[in-house]
Amino acid sequence: xxxxxxxxxxxxxxxxxxxxxxxxxxxxxxxxxxxxxxxxxxxxxxxxxxxxxxxxxxxxxxxxxxxxxxxxxxxxxxxxxxxxx
Numbered sequence: 001x002x003x004x005x006x007x008x009x010x011x012x013x014x015x016x017x018x019x020x021x022x023x024x025x026x027x028x029x030x031x032x033x034x035x036x037x038x039x040x041x042x043x044x045x046x047x048x049x050x051x052x053x054x055x056x057x058x059x060x061x062x063x064x065x066x067x068x069x070x071x072x073x074x075x076x077x078x079x080x081x082x083x084x085x
Contacts, residue, residue: 029069033061033062033065036061036065037057037058037061037062037065038058040057040061041054041057041058041061042054042058
C-alpha cells in the first residue's frame with residue numbers, strides 16, 4: 001500500500017506514525033505512574049479530599065518517576081550519540 005505514495009507522502013506518513021507512537025508511549029507512561037502512585041499512596045477510601053500524607057506521597061512518587069524517566073532518556077540519548085560518533 002505504501003508503494004502507491006510518492007516519497008514525500010511516505011516520509012510524511014512515517015513522521016505522523018512516529019508522532020502517534022510517541023504520544024501513545026507518553027499516555028502509557030502516565031497511566032503506569034498514575035496507577036503505581038495511586039496504589040502506593042492512597043491507603044484509605046477516597047473521599048472529597050486526600051489526606052496530607054497522601055498528597056505528599058503522590059507528589060513525591062510522581063516527581064521520582066519523572067526524575068527517573070528523564071535520567072533514562074538522557075542516558076539513552078548519550079548512548080545513541082556515542083554509537084553515531
